[in-house]
Amino acid sequence: MKIEEYIKSLPNDIISGNEVQLPERSFRKIFEFLNLNENDVFYHLGCGDGEGIKIALQEFHVKKAIGVDNSKEKIQQAKKLAEENDLNGENFLCQDAVTAKIDDATAILFWFTDIEIIEKMKKRFQSLQDGCKIVTIWGPLPECLPAQVDFPYIINQVPFKHANLKEQLLAIFGIKCIDFVAAWEYAERYTKAIASHNTENDRFLTILQSLVIWINAKNLGITCEDDIPVPIKNYMEILKKFFGIEVEHLLNDTNLKF
Numbered sequence: 001m002k003i004e005e006y007i008k009s010l011p012n013d014i015i016s017g018n019e020v021q022l023p024e025r026s027f028r029k030i031f032e033f034l035n036l037n038e039n040d041v042f043y044h045l046g047c048g049d050g051e052g053i054k055i056a057l058q059e060f061h062v063k064k065a066i067g068v069d070n071s072k073e074k075i076q077q078a079k080k081l082a083e084e085n086d087l088n089g090e091n092f093l094c095q096d097a098v099t100a101k102i103d104d105a106t107a108i109l110f111w112f113t114d115i116e117i118i119e120k121m122k123k124r125f126q127s128l129q130d131g132c133k134i135v136t137i138w139g140p141l142p143e144c145l146p147a148q149v150d151f152p153y154i155i156n157q158v159p160f161k162h163a164n165l166k167e168q169l170l171a172i173f174g175i176k177c178i179d180f181v182a183a184w185e186y187a188e189r190y191t192k193a194i195a196s197h198n199t200e201n202d203r204f205l206t207i208l209q210s211l212v213i214w215i216n217a218k219n220l221g222i223t224c225e226d227d228i229p230v231p232i233k234n235y236m237e238i239l240k241k242f243f244g245i246e247v248e249h250l251l252n253d254t255n256l257k258f
């Protein structure tokens with residue numbers, strides 16, 4: 001089956017990202033990267049159970065921290081967490097991220113994959129105060145040149161600088177071309193950063209991600225190799241043979257297909 005069909009067969013709650021919660025270590029890493037401190041007004045859009053807001057307040061001592069989530073259940077959980085930790089329940093808003101008031105933000109955590117939400121939020125982010133940092137995970141905001149990268153964490157800073165996809169990729173990877181090793185290293189960093197550790201699953205995810213990174217780079221003309229490198233071919237074969245998942249059709253250059 002094609003990789004798109006495989007992804008469709010996975011539980012919708014996971015693929016939509018709605019039941020995906022960052023581990024505590026990821027929040028700490030992101031907040032250190034943001035240099036979050038007592039001068040910051042921090043918003044976590046899609047705050048889930050509120051753990052991120054708790055860490056921002058208790059460990060990074062931000063001036064104000066607001067978690068926004070459109071799920072009543074999630075906000076209830078977050079308010080419970082606030083109560084248990086003597087935080088203010090007003091730190092949590094049950095609202096749509098697209099309409100929530102965020103004008104005073106200096107730092108925002110925004111991990112969404114829904115392109116409609118991303119496009120709407122990008123417009124809103126553009127009118128925030130200069131210097132406001134928006135952290136995204138895996139990729140920058142559309143057509144934005146990342147201000148800082150600690151892959152998979154990316155800081156987009158207001159006012160945004162324009163970049164095309166190729167410029168974005170090169171800014172993220174910090175190299176002139178992408179080979180198999182770079183694709184693998186970045187895929188692994190992503191898996192390690194956000195997944196709960198499980199060696200077997202991690203390896204599978206890394207294989208999928210590295211193939212997708214290399215193929216996208218190839219389609220953009222920024223791979224170091226002209227042909228498909230042997231390890232990429234091997235992993236494509238392994239995916240097809242042992243997992244029944246095909247990715248070759250993602251390559252634009254039909255001459256490369258085998």
Ligand SMILES: C[S@@+](CC[C@H](N)C(=O)[O-])C[C@H]1O[C@@H](n2cnc3c(N)ncnc32)[C@H](O)[C@@H]1O
Pocket residue numbers: 016017018019020021045046047048049068069070071074095096097098111112113114117
């Ligand atoms: C990883 S975040 C983002 C998930 C999002 N559906 C996406 O596009 O990736 C997960 C959290 O965002 C919340 N969420 C999803 N859509 C939202 C929206 N429009 N506004 C606020 N929170 C939202 C979910 O309830 C969940 O707690």
